[in-house]
Amino acid sequence: MKIAIGTKNRAKTQAVQKVVKMYIKKAIVFEAVSVNSDVSEQPMSDEETRQGAMNRAKATLTVTDAQFGFGLEGGVKMLDGVMYLCNWAALATKTGQVYTAAGAQIPLPKEIALEIQKGRELGPVMDDYAQQVNTREHSGAIGVFTNGYVDRQAMFEHILTLLLGQYLYFEKN
Ligand SMILES: O=P(O)(O)OP(=O)(O)OP(=O)(O)OC[C@H]1O[C@@H](n2cnc3c(O)ncnc32)[C@H](O)[C@@H]1O
Numbered sequence: 001m002k003i004a005i006g007t008k009n010r011a012k013t014q015a016v017q018k019v020v021k022m023y024i025k026k027a028i029v030f031e032a033v034s035v036n037s038d039v040s041e042q043p044m045s046d047e048e049t050r051q052g053a054m055n056r057a058k059a060t061l062t063v064t065d066a067q068f069g070f071g072l073e074g075g076v077k078m079l080d081g082v083m084y085l086c087n088w089a090a091l092a093t094k095t096g097q098v099y100t101a102a103g104a105q106i107p108l109p110k111e112i113a114l115e116i117q118k119g120r121e122l123g124p125v126m127d128d129y130a131q132q133v134n135t136r137e138h139s140g141a142i143g144v145f146t147n148g149y150v151d152r153q154a155m156f157e158h159i160l161t162l163l164l165g166q167y168l169y170f171e172k173n
């Protein structure tokens, strides 16, 4: 059984592999492919972030022969004047179904939000802030601002559990 992942970011690929292996007890081949999200590099709303996740999931099926593919997208959104992290994932099947799920949300400090509003991407802004390299593939902003308790991979693992659960529930009925 082949499963595609629409990214090479290791926080995302590791999360997919861990959750899939936990719930599907078959021999699985994972294929990680870089695909276009067809939304901005830094999505700025739930709508755009969700769309990016769905676009990536569907795109994996055009470049692999996987049975289903995952798309994971990180973005930010404004709520009552406060910028929050928002993360979405989608699972697209060869038969044309698309499942979606979203993750936990926390506010970003004002100094980070101001940089994003200037047009910068969260990844490099977080690297400067945390004095780390490639934060986005490790703790992520969510890890930094939760005292290291929930890193980016763990956050995506929860979203992927919500997603795979829906797939296994609805595809067997
Ligand atoms: O290679 P891809 O799959 O594109 O992975 P990415 O890290 O760029 O992730 P996204 O495109 O999903 O996220 C959009 C932007 O937000 C950044 N980002 C999102 N969540 C983040 C987090 O928790 N920590 C640091 N940067 C984050 C990310 O680096 C991008 O600049």
Ligand SMILES: [Mg+2]
Binding pocket: 041
């Ligand atoms: Mg990206």
